[in-house]
Amino acid sequence: MSHADTMGGHAGLMEKPAFAIPAKKMAMWLFIIADTATFAGCLVAYGFLRNATPNWPRPFHSITNVAIMTFILVTSSLTMLFAIDAARMGNKGKAFNWTLITAGGGALFALLHVREWLALIDEGMTLFKNPWGTGLFGAAFFSITGLHLLHVTCGVIALVAVGIRYQGGRYNADDLEITGLYWHFVDLVWMFVVPLVYLLNLGHFGH
Amino acid sequence: MAMTEGHKSSAGKYVVVYVCILAIAALQFVIAYSNITGPQMFTRMLILAVVEAALALLFFMHLSDSRGLLWFVVIFTVFVLLTLQYGWTDSFRLSGGVPWAK
Numbered sequence: 001m002s003h004a005d006t007m008g009g010h011a012g013l014m015e016k017p018a019f020a021i022p023a024k025k026m027a028m029w030l031f032i033i034a035d036t037a038t039f040a041g042c043l044v045a046y047g048f049l050r051n052a053t054p055n056w057p058r059p060f061h062s063i064t065n066v067a068i069m070t071f072i073l074v075t076s077s078l079t080m081l082f083a084i085d086a087a088r089m090g091n092k093g094k095a096f097n098w099t100l101i102t103a104g105g106g107a108l109f110a111l112l113h114v115r116e117w118l119a120l121i122d123e124g125m126t127l128f129k130n131p132w133g134t135g136l137f138g139a140a141f142f143s144i145t146g147l148h149l150l151h152v153t154c155g156v157i158a159l160v161a162v163g164i165r166y167q168g169g170r171y172n173a174d175d176l177e178i179t180g181l182y183w184h185f186v187d188l189v190w191m192f193v194v195p196l197v198y199l200l201n202l203g204h205f206g207h
Numbered sequence: 208m209a210m211t212e213g214h215k216s217s218a219g220k221y222v223v224v225y226v227c228i229l230a231i232a233a234l235q236f237v238i239a240y241s242n243i244t245g246p247q248m249f250t251r252m253l254i255l256a257v258v259e260a261a262l263a264l265l266f267f268m269h270l271s272d273s274r275g276l277l278w279f280v281v282i283f284t285v286f287v288l289l290t291l292q293y294g295w296t297d298s299f300r301l302s303g304g305v306p307w308a309k
Contacts, residue, residue: 020273041291085214188268196252199238
């Protein structure tokens with residue numbers, strides 16, 4: 001049964017999709033806009049606290065871990081694009097493999113993130129206190145990076161689930177692209193988290 | 208549209224954008240070790256992050272293909288970001304440790 005049949009023959013009278021993109025893709029864009037507001041709210045609140053707190057700590061001594069994490073996440077965005085590109089060209093196996101590689105990158109990022117958290121907790125940092133300065137730092141750091149880590153984890157699960165369904169023929173290249181939009185957004189948020197939360201809190205000198 | 212025929216690979220373009228994003232990210236790390244004031248560092252890093260985000264939005268998320276959607280996303284996001292700045296004046300007031308100072 002065609003879409004026109006289900007609409008009682010009035011499909012031609014229906015409004016065209018917004019911005020000429022599929023409804024599912026539009027829904028993802030609306031989610032991304034809403035999620036941007038969530039992350040922006042967190043980062044602005046963090047900036048507010050940081051600016052208003054005299055003894056804000058700068059506990060990070062090395063950029064190695066965050067640099068590796070950034071490299072992995074940006075690279076996983078590229079592999080996601082390769083997956084969509086392959087799907088658009090009808091190369092299902094290749095698209096599936098690139099999707100799994102992307103998910104693997106995300107999982108590796110999450111593991112490095114958890115390792116970093118454990119190291120900080122080991123140094124005495126919790127949500128409410130740390131050895132270096134105001135306890136607000138832990139709350140801000142764990143909230144922002146935790147929210148991002150939650151997005152990465154959900155993204156990895158979504159990538160695997162959508163990848164398997166794409167491979168099984170239930171989803172198509174559009175579905176892969178929509179999941180890719182989410183993944184790129186997670187990458188995009190990290191582009192702001194790194195300089196604001198990590199690099200501005202490097203403790204090598206006072207400025 | 209799940210197009211499969213006649214689609215040209217954009218892998219080359221993606222790699223170029225990817226390298227640009229990595230280069231900008233590397234520049235942020237260099238700035239983190241430069242001997243400049245906090246506000247200068249913040250401004251430079253934020254500008255670079257916006258450029259990175261713009262590249263990702265335009266080429267990874269294909270907003271460059273749909274001008275209408277691009278304006279929709281930009282206008283809503285910028286509006287939210289601007290309204291979030293409402294409390295900043297209070298932040299500067301608090302920074303002196305005298306919340307109720309004139």
